[in-house]
Amino acid sequence: MRFEKTGLENLKAELNRLDETMLDHGLVREGQWDYDRVTYDRKFELKEGTFYLRVQGYATEGEVDSQHAIIQLIDPLLGKHYYPHGVEYGEGENFPKSLVSQCEKLLSSIKAEVEKYAL
Template sequence: MKFEGTGLEDKVYDITLLQKVLGEFHLLQREQWDYERVSFDRKFELVDTKEVYYLRVQGYAVEGNVDSKHAKIKLLKPILGKHYYPHGVEYGEDEVFPKNIVEKSRSILEAVSKKLAEATK
């Protein structure tokens, strides 16, 4: 599922700012990066069903390398995916997502967008 109208898509930010702000919302940069692409993930796990979902904010370097403290990252549309063991995460439009996960994700993305806008004024 892609999130439209978040205010994040196509914006360019310094990687250290993204790491700080997204980290405050538990969107963490793990091992899913290379020198040009990066993603920040937040895991949601439903206790009763054991289903796992990931909110992902992705981007790519328009200046510098992702592993440098001086990279500039252009963000893509945030996405929500469901994890299927052992195959991985599916982000397809035919996936069905719990309403509370979608609402929580949208709320997080709005807060992230606002905080990034304030930090770059």
């Protein structure tokens, strides 16, 4: 499921500040990056299954490994994990309404914080 028009897709921010904000909201980057892209995930374990909220971005300046990159965020995703194949983000997936609502609130909170220092 793609969260469109959250406002995050219009924001650019310094990688270090973005890392802190995402971690404050329970999204971790860990090893999910390459020189040009970052991925932040938050795991939700519910009776309906395991779900991941994913916020991604790409470097418009610098490289991610230098810790001095400028990141352009893109539309966040919500996916369901299927063992052993991985996470599916397709529109045919069924996501609990309470989870979707929780993710929307979380994304709104992240947007409000990132806007304070966005470039």
